[in-house]
Amino acid sequence: MRHYGRAAHVRTEILRIPGIYAPDREGGTPRERLLKGTPVLDAKDDVYTNHIHADDLARAVVAALWRGKPQRVYNASDDTELKMGDYFDLAADLYGLPRPPRVPRGTAQDELPLMLLSFMSESRRLDNRRLKRELRLALRYPTVESGLR
Numbered sequence: 539m540r541h542y543g544r545a546a547h548v549r550t551e552i553l554r555i556p557g558i559y560a561p562d563r564e565g566g567t568p569r570e571r572l573l574k575g576t577p578v579l580d581a582k583d584d585v586y587t588n589h590i591h592a593d594d595l596a597r598a599v600v601a602a603l604w605r606g607k608p609q610r611v612y613n614a615s616d617d618t619e620l621k622m623g624d625y626f627d628l629a630a631d632l633y634g635l636p637r638p639p640r641v642p643r644g645t646a647q648d649e650l651p652l653m654l655l656s657f658m659s660e661s662r663r664l665d666n667r668r669l670k671r672e673l674r675l676a677l678r679y680p681t682v683e684s685g686l687r
Contacts, residue, residue: 551606553614556588556664558595561686566592568629576638577650578623583643585661587622588615591679601673612673613664618682622658625682632686 560566579585590598598614606612620628623640630637641649646658669675679685 549606549608551602551608552611553595553598553602554611554664555595556590556613556615558592559589559682559685560592563592567686568626569633569635572626572630572633572635572638575636576654577641577646578626578638579646579658580640580642581621581623583646584621584623585658586663587620587625587657588613588662588664589618589625589682589685590615591677591685594675594677594679594685597678598669598673598675601675605673607672610668610672612669613666614669615664615666616677616682616685617666617680619663620682628683629686632683 558566559568594616595614598612602612618625623638627637629635643658647655650658670677
């Protein structure tokens with residue numbers, strides 16, 4: 539996309555978007571997955587995950603349209619630094635539900651859907667400083683905990 543923008547002399551901005559959540563939308567939280575008891579990886583095998591509240595994402599898109607620098611990439615994520623299992627533990631605690639069982643990576647393929655396993659194959663910690671500094675975006679939900687409440 540950036541190459542297209544340069545070649546066509548068009549301003550483009552790219553937002554890297556992680557896991558989007560929104561408690562006011564159907565399926566917008568991990569509640570259903572927690573109710574099913576879907577396992578997460580053991581702490582030693584767990585991966586970092588990033589999130590953004592849907593409302594903050596919408597505001598980031600508008601900010602990028604108005605304030606984005608040409609051919610820039612922005613990580614549209616909140617300030618939370620959590621591993622996936624910790625995210626589900628936090629959500630379970632907030633909802634008063636049992637925490638999900640933990641499984642080692644070696645047996646995860648027998649217990650988890652392939653789509654879910656694909657999310658667990660990468661571990662990234664996105665840095666959102668450019669989003670906040672250049673786009674001047676103040677997150678309404680700076681952490682997953684504040685967004686899920």
